[in-house]
Amino acid sequence: MTGQDAWGALAHGRPALTDSNIVRARSALFDVYGSYLRARGGSAAIAALVRLLEPLGFEPPAIRTAVSRMVRQDWLRPVRLTDGPGYALTKRAERRLDDAAARIYRTRPSTWDGRWHVLALEELPTRGARDRLDSSLRLIGYGPLGPTTWVAPRPSAELADILAAERVAGRLFHGEHVGDDTELAARAWDLDTLGANYAEFVTEWLPIVSAVDGSQPAEAFAASQRLLHAWRKFLFRDPGLPEKVLPRDWAGTAAAEFFDEHTARLAPAAESFLSECLTRGTRTRSSA
Template sequence: MFDVYGGYLRQRGGAATIAALVKLLEPLGFAAPAVRTAVSRTVRQGWLRPVRLPGGPGYALTARAEVRLDEAAARIYRTRPSTWDGRWHVVVLEELPPRPARDRLTSSLHLLGYGELGPATWVAPRPSPELADLLAAEKVAARTFHGEHDGDDTELAARAWDLAGLGRDYASFVREWEPRVSGVDAASPPAAFAASQQMLHAWRNFLFRDPGLPPQLLPEQWAGRRAAKFFDHNTERLSGAANRFVESCLTNQSKQ
């Protein structure tokens, strides 16, 4: 659901009727009851809000969701400038929250691009605009600042993130998805949409592990570069047909 909104609906006003959502998710194997359940859960989590659209009842992105999706898109498609001024954004928690909240916080900090140097210390190559809201939501106090590392930055990056494991998984991504998408005929809009969305969903999982480090901090022959080129090429190859499918779903539902 989040990938459909981020990949297609965000650039089309960020809203769709429930009927259009059902139609959009059909090629992915989701029946109408599952779509409605997912929508309800996403509303409860604060990512969607009910709206009345010309075609009937629908759901629009909340402001919080728009920020999250815009940040995710910048990292998925690497639209940010790759320059780095040599300083890290450092987050030092004043105290650790209880275990359930700590697990949520850890997962969210990873998603925002922070790597863990210790139980209470996190670093990122750039600050996240969502950090303050995340800390407030979890009721966690922290000190944040920019600072240069008095040492080898590549060693710091390797400590904060498992770059070796990440590189292996990028290589596995290409091996797994190359045969899966190469056989998709871009002349079939539903098939192109389904393949593109499934690939995007798999690629999006890397957001929890890859902060988008500047090139000088990455290992030589970084597998992430080839994986990104592969993802970009196939996303572009399928985009025309996938967008035609999305437009047909939204247009047909608006006429009902």
């Protein structure tokens, strides 16, 4: 099942309150907070969150359960807003979303000083910790050179927190590679497969997003969020390597342009829907 198939199944049905639906709701909440709410103060009433995720097919119980999990995991914190109880991003969540946004929308400076950030673990973690560490390191842009050695094109502000969470010690180095940087990048990341996946992304999503003209705000919001969700998966696999170490005619460049074009095209209608969802509760209270 493709990513679009999974989202379509949610949008056209009424899913039961299963763990997989809660996980998907949690992921959708990260997308909404990162792409819209972070720039608007990082908080929203729970009623607004329910309204925002409705076009994506999520029922209120799944959304509320996902929010509760995010509170326990220190991604959200309860707050009292003018339109009722709500949830704001924690500092940890702000750091994670800011880093993700910089890579999703490529807002970092494009220059690279030629140095790599290297993490050398002092010992191999246990299996469970190793799997979690692997996922977390890939998400913040590190690729493996060996069981205990990871490399990234730039340091991450989240690295210390990730190592501390898994109680893992490591040594950090920042320096130039004596050798071919292109070969080093190809060793740490499967760039051939990644490039093919970028091309497949455009092929799959072109007819889907092109069919949404932006005349219906809720539809535009849902389409932009589904596109973002599919694009965000590349964060686990693409560290944002400098152009000089990428293969020629890198498919990721065309894919990024495609994502930017349709995100910008759908943005006015999506923002309109967002504003409606965020202000509906306030208007209701004001008129009461």
